[in-house]
Amino acid sequence: MFFPVARLRLLASLLLAPVLVASRDQSLFTSSVTYCAPPESLLVEQFDIAYYAKNQSIVFNISAASVDPNTNVNANLFLNVYGMQPINVSIDICSLFGGALCPLPLYTFNGSDSISLPQSLNIQSRFPTIAYSIPDLEAFAQLTLTDVKTGDVKACVQTTLSNGWSTHQYGVEWATASIAILALAVAIWQSVTQGDCALAPIRFVDTISLFQTIALSGLLSLNFPSLYRSYTLNFAWAMGLFSASTTSSIQQSINRMRHLTGGDPSNSGGNGAIDFVNRKLSPYNSQTLVLPESLSRLVEAPSVALDFVKSFFPYALTTKDPHVLVGGDVATVTQDSSNVLQAGIPIYTNSIGIATANAFMTILFIGLILAAILLASLALVYGATVLLCRTELARRYPEIHGFRSRYPSFARAWGLRGAMVSSLPILVFAFYQWTLKDSWLSVLLSVLVLIALMAIVLPDVFFATRASISKGKWSGLEAPAWVAPLTSPYRPNRVYYVIPLLVVMVIKALVTAFAHGHGTAQIIIFVVLEFLFLLSTIALKPHRTRGADILAGYLCITRLVSSGLMIAFAESLAVKPIPRVAIGAIVAVIFSVAVVVMFLNILVNMGLWRLLIFAFTCGRRGRGVDHATLASQSSDASMVEQGNYAGTSKGLEEKDSATVDSATVDTTKSQDFPGRPNNPTPPSTASFSPKSLPSATSSTTLGETLPRRWSFQHSRPPSISTDGPYSPAYTYRTSTASSPISGQRHSRNISSSVPTPLDEHHEYEKYEARAV
Incomplete structure (x- = not known):
């Protein structure tokens, strides 16, 4: 049930995004509105404008009012896109409409409509095509009204622009949550059926740790591009933060x-956070909060026909209504405002x-x-x-x-x-x-x-x-x-590896919390910690298998490389917005690949790879009847890591020992691998009886027949005539069907004390002597 949901949503989020982008109409619209100066002449309650490139039309829903009488103003329209300024024009308001807007009339403008722009405006040339498809567009427009005589700012309004695309998607949140739920279900099942050393619970903790690492990176006080900040919000649930509203x-x-x-x-x-983000950070990327109060350069208004504006002005302008002029919920954010959100936890939490x-x-x-x-x-x-x-x-x-x-x-x-x-x-x-x-x-x-x-x-x-x-x-x-x-997760002599793991986690928490506002120091400490942690993983090799060490090393390298790239987001380096966006996309891809790797690891631990092999080979790649039991005991051991943790329980060991003859092998539990399949060992010399000895004409085969590719080529047993009339058949020594060394092929350290076969001839001669 969980596998199809997680797979389809993950593929839809990661692979089908370009197709979805191409199928949507290209548009730009306002996503937030704030005052960039205390309002004096203009009050805004609502300011929603959308531009559709397909037919070059504008859809607007505006509610604004002019409240300061006898005010002659000039207007400056300023557009910032990734730190660039494709539009920065100042317009003489008094020259428009025959001076009808000078002085600024006391009007309340409540209007919503859809109008088509004339071709002479050539709006398409102002915006590149990528602006309609890049996720989390970083652009804002600013309208500033300044007094003609004094140059004082009478009104300043900033609106951020969006194209509707973002890396923060509910589909991605549900996909990652589905992965976690799937990992949890498999972990519970294996911990019940396979005991405490099951592999799936370990990978469940590793998966949640990876999700928390991605979310933690978004809590650092760095100037993240909006693309990466939104990406980390997909994993906020792993930190216990779920999207909420004030109600x-x-x-x-x-x-x-x-x-x-x-x-x-x-x-x-x-x-929300966009309205209150520090204007030096994304998506504003502006070093100054507002334009200079005195605009010395005025350019002529564009030489375009403005008749389309006159067509809706008579219907949109109404007389002044004092009950409407309340300013709405539009916030005022200036350089001296106390409500500005700084980078790190404030922006992250307010974004959800x-x-x-x-x-x-x-x-x-x-x-x-x-x-x-x-x-x-x-x-x-x-x-x-x-x-x-x-x-x-x-x-x-x-x-x-x-x-x-x-x-x-x-x-x-x-x-x-x-x-x-x-x-x-x-x-x-x-x-x-x-x-x-x-x-x-x-x-x-x-x-x-x-x-x-x-x-x-x-x-x-x-x-x-x-x-x-x-x-x-x-x-x-x-x-x-x-x-x-x-x-x-670790070898018995490497369990102390838990201590540096906890120390690193505590240091990261302390740095994130107490070093807020010092993003450069935070990310440098993170890089040093990840580097030392990687060295310790390589030097100690703490995990039980090479596969587990390789996976842990891969995750360490992922964190190290991502932390190193995020140094470019430090405010003190002042990296340009476009390179920061590119680096943010690379980091997001690196973490996404790690998520896919962990998802595939969960599927492997579920045993679905065996089902795929069975389906692709139509069941022909099976095991014969003669070694079916062995296959059932070691099927989990053939995978990368699972065989080393899928150990047998005490009940299984007792059952095996009860069914084996008294002269057969004595299965013992490996100290290095408490969970790997049991390996047969030579018979014990503690007790010998005549009944247990083989006759000269019979042979005993102990253990189970191995598959042909794992079998060993024994030499021909000596004949009875050469060894004497009382020599037992050599086939009695086939009790060591599986070599102790080959049985420990999955073990990191092969035991140095390999037991040697018994000398059956010597024991039998001693028994014959006592009998005589």
């Missing part, structure tokens, strides 16, 4: 709580409708909801297990009783995984809440949550790493079963 019940409750506990009510808005001061409480509420869901699910599973143990099904499947016996460790392990995936967002926003000095209750709750998180994680880290760190009194101790989320 949502959660946000209203948080606002009331903050208001009652010393919070600043003015910091309760979350209506969450006020900056509400971010931590939002994550806390989401975390409590998920914790309640987790506890309820564990309780339901335990109740279902208890009921199943009382049915006839449990007698036929003893594994149900085994699962019930290990259920406490199973529940604690999943509680630890929940704490692991929630640690990064809690740390980042709890630390950031301390810097706001907003609500004492929010700060208190952040401290309590951090203490609870440490009480859950730190003891388990100690129990997991004590045996791998110290060679003293803790050496030889085995980690409890419930710390499998910390121990199962």
